[in-house]
Amino acid sequence: MTIEIRHTDKVGAALLVALAAGVFVASRDFPSGFGGSPGAAFFPRVVAATIGTLAVVLFVRSVASRDPRTHRISTDDAVRFAVPVALLAAYVAAMSVLGFVLATVAFLVGLMRYSGVERYARSIPLALGVAIALHYVFREFLHVPLPSGSVPVSELLPALPLLVGVA
């Protein structure tokens, strides 16, 4: 099945005009400046007004060109875009529950499977390796604790004895 989205230029332009209008609404309570300098709303409004104006130019040009920009989006296309996005979103959401290591392994194995890596004997060790390596690099070397989640997997990983030697 193929969906045809026509006039994407015009749709884009309309969205930009809406954004510009939204900025004006959201900035109506911003405080004004003192000592002759403009207030907090001034700059975002100038930028938004310019965006709105340029969007109108795009719209008019698109109408004048009589050749509407059209995207043909097949179901396949949509799926090929949506699956990685959905996996990424699920990955980020799962990180605070499962912790970094488990979520990363699940994400990598899932996405590699989707990308065409058929053999789990290959993808699972790879995913484990990447996740554990990153866990150590960030926790021990960079000292940025990655989310541990409520499943205590990362706590089970021993600290690196090597670094004690360095210290």
Added chain:
Amino acid sequence: MDMVGEANDTTLESTGRRRFLKAAGVGSAVGLVGIPGLGAAQDGEFPSGDIEMICPWAAGGGTDRTARQLASLAGEQSDASFFVTNQTGGSGSAGFRAAANAEPNGQTVGVLTVEICTISHLGIANITPDAFAPVMQYNFDPASLTVPEDAPYGTIEEFVSYAEENPGEVRISNSGIGAIWHLSAAQMAQATGIEVEHVGYDGGAPATQAVVNGEVEATTASPAEVAPQVQDGPLQMLAVFGEERSDLFPDVPTLQERDIDVTIGAWRGLGVPEGTPDERVQALNETFQSVYESDEFQSFMEDNGFGLVNRSPEEYGEFMSSELDRFEGIVDELDIQEGS
């Protein structure tokens, strides 16, 4: 971008990796038992286990450096492993909040800076010292007023009378609107009844440069921040806002000496989440107090231009609540908008 930037952020040091390795090593020594909150559940010899110190400002900044110095010396003096993490953003509020919300068992210590008493009034974040049980204050850096050498005033009295005769003409730069040096200048102006224009810059260095370039008439900052431009440059310091004169500029009077009743500046201390058992607070205070008194810490602070001021948990708690009230008054009189 944090507008209310850290006060003493101008001097940075490149000891990153070694510092991190050291911190990492300390952290890993406990290995498997090092699960925060579990490692030292039973009492006896607290402090023990992993103790996380949450620094609300970026790695390499003044607060971070003092906190890491405290952590490494405290680790040497006790059985516990102290390590610093940086949770930055929201003018310090992210780190304050993380520390305040930690389990109140003494295993998490917040590094508290003067912003804990200002950001609630500025409408930046709704967090105050009430969320913490104070442990110790270890630093105070007074503000100072600095002007060009060729300015038409050479003393603080002349400055005040010039500003009285030319209301609104004197512009004072600071490291960011709402930041401590802005509030310091504001309190000085309020106490003397002069009308000045406060101009915010993005950090202490551009604020000082603005006086050198003649874009503004004066700047407020800590003495250490403006020292290079005063010692070998075109600026002169009129007054420091501390209780005592600055070691760097022994000839510069304090405001109090000149009958202006203002002492104000940036400070740093430690606190644990409200509700932490008293004996743990006391134990942490004893550990950090002996670190504070060590020669190593004293010389670290002096070498890096950080002022040494020490308060006990009770004194620090009283000090913070008086600071909280004081800044409410300053902010109310200023033109800064409260956020919604």
Added chain:
Amino acid sequence: MSAIGNLAQGAALVFQPFALALIVGGVLIGMTMGSLPGMTATMTVAVLVSFTFGMSPAEGMMLLLGIYGGALYAGSIPAILIRTPGTPSAAATVFDGFPLAERGLAGRAIAVATVASFVGGATSVVLLAVLAPQIANVAIEFGSAEYFALAVFGLTIIASVSGDSLVKGLISGLLGMLLATVGLDPVLAYPRFSFGVEALSSGIQFIAVMIGLFGIAEGLLRYQRGIGSEQVTQELSNVIPSRADLAKIRNVTVGSSVAGAFIGAIPGAGGDIASFVTYNEAKRWVEGAASSFGDGDIRGVAAAEAGNNASTGGALIPTLTLGIPGDSVTAILIGALMVHGIRPGPGLFQDEPALVYAIFVGFFTVYVVILVFGLLGARYWAQLIDFPGTYLWPAIFVLSIVGAFALRGNVLDVWVALGAGVLGYAMRVEDYPLAPMVLGLILGPIAEVNLRRSLQLSGGSLEIFYAEPLTLGILVLAAISLLLPFVQAWRGSESA
């Protein structure tokens, strides 16, 4: 301190085992990623920048500069071998590089590309080291009005780097400026567009947006188009340039190096524009080039490669002296330094001379390393071209997510990166260029805060913007650079 003293201080930071290892590691990573079609220098630096947060600022810069130089150089390898530039900057290398490969002369072409990249890069670093301190000396005197004018000038350049669609380029830049207004107002400390979310009150993290725009968006685009790998194998033998070839490319390489450095110094104009310009200029000026360029002339390869690598040192000139990025990679370098609390600008040369000179010395060292690895190892990198994307892209996604998280230990930044990824994807599909958005993100706040501060200083009078000839001059230049593309477009349509 004297320049010599500063150089010694900088060298002392670079010539240490860990810093040198980072340079070599950075070059290797950069060359690997640059050899893979679709992996740009910007993307590699964006997804790996978080690894530098735990290092000292100088050490972090060594790694990132190694990636920067290595990726721009190695983009030439697939350009020559399979007609697909590894990075957009190597697009002009295809014109003469691929015909040479078709004739079985791929080794010769890569040898020339390696030498030209080295000469271009090294020349540009020398120009950087000579010019930047002088510019910083002048810029330290700049006040708020001058900075406002400079930021506006930088923003108007968006018009000339927008490629085919001027209006879309401007919109992209403006969207960047708008995005940068989220968070605390820089003058009044009022949280703008944070909608009550405290984490948003400290603003959208620039690096998170860059990770989304250049890492995640590229990955999404790949997946949507299908991630089949290029099944090409190329045997490479001799990659040592002959003396005759070196003599033949000498003049064009040196000329393109100097020109490339100056083009790179224009904000927003990166290696892609530099190599097209130097290639076209060489075609006009070099003897006999009009007929032989495009047909496998090694001088064409040399012109393009010297030009794109020379843009790197040039791009660092405005980055370090004014805090205005020369291209997308240097924009991320600004973000990386700001994570350490260091703000590039003229003050950097006073406050952190050792860091500045370490960047000069380190970047020169990067190009020496590239020359060695390029000549010795090009044949191995040639094998990488068909490295399966099925493994690579999932890993890039993970690095993007982790990198965004590591910024502040905050999940909100990860969602920002993901959102920027989807936005970047949509913009790519709709032909909105991304480079202007990067300029807008960095220059928007500079323009705003200096505008408002200037007006506060002047008590609301606009005179502050035309009283000083320098400020006025920069603003006039800005107006010209904004209008020029419109005039050209209008004249183009007149004559057509």
